[in-house]
Amino acid sequence: MDNNKLIEEKFVVEINKVDLIFNKNSKKEFKALEKLDIKIRNGQIFCLLGPNGSGKTTTINLINGLLEPTHGDITVLGMKPSKSRKTVLRKISLVPQETALYNDLTARENLLFHARYYGVNRKYISKKVDEVLGIVQLKNRQNDRVGTFSGGMQRRLALARALLTEPEILLLDEPTLGVDVQSRNAIWEQIRTLALEGKTVILTTNYMEEAEALGEQVLIIDKGKPVKSGSPNELKRYIGQKQMIIHFTDTTYAKQVYDYIAKDYDVTFKGNQLNVNTNTLNIQFQLLQQLSKYEKHMSHLDYSEPNLQDVFLHFTGKELRD
Amino acid sequence: MFHSILAIVCKDLLLIIRKPMFSIISLLVPLLFIIFYALVIHTSSTNPIVIANHSEGPYTDRFIDILQEIKSVEGPYLEIITLDSELAFEKYNNRQVDALLEIPKSFEKNLSTGKQSALKLKVFNINSDGTKNYQLRIDHALYEFHKSLNEESIISTNEDMTFVQDTPMKSYVSTGLLIFSVLLTSMVSTGTLMAREWEERTAKSIVLTPKGFLPLIVGKWVTAFLVTVVNTVLVLPLLYILLGYPIGQMTTLVWFYLLLFFLYGSAAGVLLGVLFKKTLPIVPISVVIGMSEFLVSSLESYIRGFAHGGMTEWLWRLGSWWPSSEIIDTIRFTVEGFEQIAINWGALFYMALWVGLMIIIALIKLNKQLSFTQGQ
Numbered sequence: 001m002d003n004n005k006l007i008e009e010k011f012v013v014e015i016n017k018v019d020l021i022f023n024k025n026s027k028k029e030f031k032a033l034e035k036l037d038i039k040i041r042n043g044q045i046f047c048l049l050g051p052n053g054s055g056k057t058t059t060i061n062l063i064n065g066l067l068e069p070t071h072g073d074i075t076v077l078g079m080k081p082s083k084s085r086k087t088v089l090r091k092i093s094l095v096p097q098e099t100a101l102y103n104d105l106t107a108r109e110n111l112l113f114h115a116r117y118y119g120v121n122r123k124y125i126s127k128k129v130d131e132v133l134g135i136v137q138l139k140n141r142q143n144d145r146v147g148t149f150s151g152g153m154q155r156r157l158a159l160a161r162a163l164l165t166e167p168e169i170l171l172l173d174e175p176t177l178g179v180d181v182q183s184r185n186a187i188w189e190q191i192r193t194l195a196l197e198g199k200t201v202i203l204t205t206n207y208m209e210e211a212e213a214l215g216e217q218v219l220i221i222d223k224g225k226p227v228k229s230g231s232p233n234e235l236k237r238y239i240g241q242k243q244m245i246i247h248f249t250d251t252t253y254a255k256q257v258y259d260y261i262a263k264d265y266d267v268t269f270k271g272n273q274l275n276v277n278t279n280t281l282n283i284q285f286q287l288l289q290q291l292s293k294y295e296k297h298m299s300h301l302d303y304s305e306p307n308l309q310d311v312f313l314h315f316t317g318k319e320l321r322d
Numbered sequence: 323m324f325h326s327i328l329a330i331v332c333k334d335l336l337l338i339i340r341k342p343m344f345s346i347i348s349l350l351v352p353l354l355f356i357i358f359y360a361l362v363i364h365t366s367s368t369n370p371i372v373i374a375n376h377s378e379g380p381y382t383d384r385f386i387d388i389l390q391e392i393k394s395v396e397g398p399y400l401e402i403i404t405l406d407s408e409l410a411f412e413k414y415n416n417r418q419v420d421a422l423l424e425i426p427k428s429f430e431k432n433l434s435t436g437k438q439s440a441l442k443l444k445v446f447n448i449n450s451d452g453t454k455n456y457q458l459r460i461d462h463a464l465y466e467f468h469k470s471l472n473e474e475s476i477i478s479t480n481e482d483m484t485f486v487q488d489t490p491m492k493s494y495v496s497t498g499l500l501i502f503s504v505l506l507t508s509m510v511s512t513g514t515l516m517a518r519e520w521e522e523r524t525a526k527s528i529v530l531t532p533k534g535f536l537p538l539i540v541g542k543w544v545t546a547f548l549v550t551v552v553n554t555v556l557v558l559p560l561l562y563i564l565l566g567y568p569i570g571q572m573t574t575l576v577w578f579y580l581l582l583f584f585l586y587g588s589a590a591g592v593l594l595g596v597l598f599k600k601t602l603p604i605v606p607i608s609v610v611i612g613m614s615e616f617l618v619s620s621l622e623s624y625i626r627g628f629a630h631g632g633m634t635e636w637l638w639r640l641g642s643w644w645p646s647s648e649i650i651d652t653i654r655f656t657v658e659g660f661e662q663i664a665i666n667w668g669a670l671f672y673m674a675l676w677v678g679l680m681i682i683i684a685l686i687k688l689n690k691q692l693s694f695t696q697g698q
């Protein structure tokens with residue numbers, strides 16, 4: 001109990017001012033990560049959001065000890081992963097971006113192989129395999145070759161493999177890459193359940209919906225540099241930009257109103273509609289009162305909330321995905 | 323560790339059974355090669371010889387002229403490297419040529435007085451093909467010489483063979499073919515088993531277990547070993563039927579030498595796997611390496627017979643330095659039952675060193691490759 005508390009107060013993963021440089025001191029030198037700072041609490045779903053090539057997999061490889069930071073330091077459960085590799089690897093499981101399954105083995109054979117190689121107690125292997133197949137709902141396909149599985153099923157099987165060894169920390173590198181909406185929802189549900197059971201989940205994604213749906217803590221990275229971190233709500237609040245969208249019956253009225261309010265509000269004019277940034281309820285009331293005389297020329301009102309896409313755009317000046 | 327190795331072996335055997343293409347290739351290539359080799363008979367050309375000449379005079383000169391003149395459509399029968407007695411013995415003793423003909427001091431005097439004279443032919447009779455060639459060619463020279471003298475058998479030859487008995491050519495080649503088969507199978511199976519883990523991008527999930535990659539590689543070696551044993555068991559009867567290979571005479575020592583070649587091939591296979599990370603190029607490259615071993619090191623003691631000048635000599639020099647050449651000869655002596663050279667410690671040590679070096683390089687390469695991100 002005390003032990004748990006200790007871990008809870010400390011961070012399970014701490015990355016301090018880490019730089020990672022590939023092929024250092026050669027012509028091909030490439031800075032993949034720069035001044036990366038990450039602190040992850042026990043039981044949290046931490047989400048690394050960034051476009052292709054931003055350094056997500058590189059960060060995952062730092063945590064599992066495949067890479068060592070060029071500068072700065074990293075601890076996982078209080079240990080350096082590259083030094084105490086075996087101990088760290090006993091506590092974490094990775095679902096790699098490329099799933100790493102044998103296409104010519106069946107789902108069950110894949111899991112059996114992994115459990116045996118890992119050294120799961122032989123008495124429990126079969127039971128454990130049944131259990132994880134149940135979790136990811138692949139029991140009825142367990143004797144089919146993985147090569148015949150859809151992308152979503154393969155990702156679920158890879159998740160099952162990671163669960164075989166009862167990890168404390170789950171590293172999921174793009175767990176829903178190339179998966180259809182239904183499979184995606186199923187995977188999200190499984191990830192939430194795992195987090196509820198107390199596992200720390202670290203996942204990378206370049207889908208902002210995923211970060212919004214799962215991430216308790218989100219770090220946006222771009223070109224290896226951390227851009228901004230916080231909960232999805234904090235991030236959105238940070239850039240504010242709740243917008244009221246006023247639709248007019250005619251462009252001329254929209255233009256008239258634009259000229260009337262432009263000096264007092266942050267407003268953009270788009271055809272017969274005006275987008276006004278209105279972050280507080282107060283501003284919204286005030287604006288509506290001012291516009292009461294135009295009421296009969298207004299067709300309807302919309303509100304829009306910012307999403308992480310906007311956050312990304314705001315901080316980097318470019319879209320998250322092309 | 324043991325369970326991890328077992329897991330790899332079981333998984334890989336299952337995959338081999340489901341996707342047997344590479345194992346079939348690594349069996350078919352040596353089988354076809356052996357069959358073709360048994361069918362296609364080689365031709366021999368000019369044979370180098372050194373002459374230790376102690377005699378002087380017109381008879382001697384005429385005899386040497388004849389030795390130089392006799393030829394077939396393919397070229398001269400003999401290439402005389404030297405006539406100097408000291409140099410001749412030096413070259414023969416250093417095994418730079420396989421045959422030495424000694425003309426005694428009394429040769430000229432005996433002939434001019436019509437007396438009998440005897441030549442001495444020393445042959446390093448590593449295979450029956452070479453021995454036969456020298457004997458027949460010298461006989462032919464003597465026949466021509468007698469004809470020109472209008473005499474009959476005034477000169478005889480005393481033969482001095484290094485080994486009690488020749489190695490039959492078929493059996494000589496068979497040892498090379500056997501080594502070729504062991505090397506090729508171990509290279510292809512270890513190489514493709516390794517490369518598959520990259521090709522299917524499965525290496526990462528194995529490396530990221532607390533067991534690391536050591537059971538992975540040991541497991542691959544065990545699987546490749548089983549495949550090689552199966553292949554060898556299929557190849558041996560073929561060698562026996564087609565080329566009369568004395569499989570009954572394969573002692574424990576011979577099997578130990580074959581094990582060395584398996585280790586050599588599988589270390590090379592690991593290197594190929596790490597280097598290419600793709601299964602496809604591994605097969606042709608292994609065939610090239612296996613063929614070179616067969617042609618250069620397994621035939622080294624055969625090439626020596628005509629390796630004087632040009633590409634052949636260059637190739638032979640390479641072969642004579644290559645660690646496996648002498649071991650292959652040792653295997654031949656053993657299966658032929660030549661006791662005098664049953665264990666050649668020097669060669670064994672050299673070969674073991676070479677195999678150990680290959681394994682160490684392979685492990686270093688692998689460690690580097692596996693402890694580094696795969697850029698995905």
Ligand SMILES: Nc1ncnc2c1ncn2[C@@H]1O[C@H](COP(=O)(O)OP(=O)(O)OP(=O)(O)O)[C@@H](O)[C@H]1O
Pocket residue numbers: 022023030032050051052053054055056057058059097206695696697698
């Ligand atoms: N071993 C390596 N050597 C050199 N550069 C590398 C290596 N691994 C990754 N990189 C580079 O580092 C950058 C970050 O790569 P990384 O794989 O971490 O990106 P990512 O965010 O996971 O992208 P993706 O969404 O495509 O998976 C890329 O520009 C990549 O080319």
Ligand SMILES: [Mg+2]
Pocket residue numbers: 056057058097173698
């Ligand atoms: Mg990635």
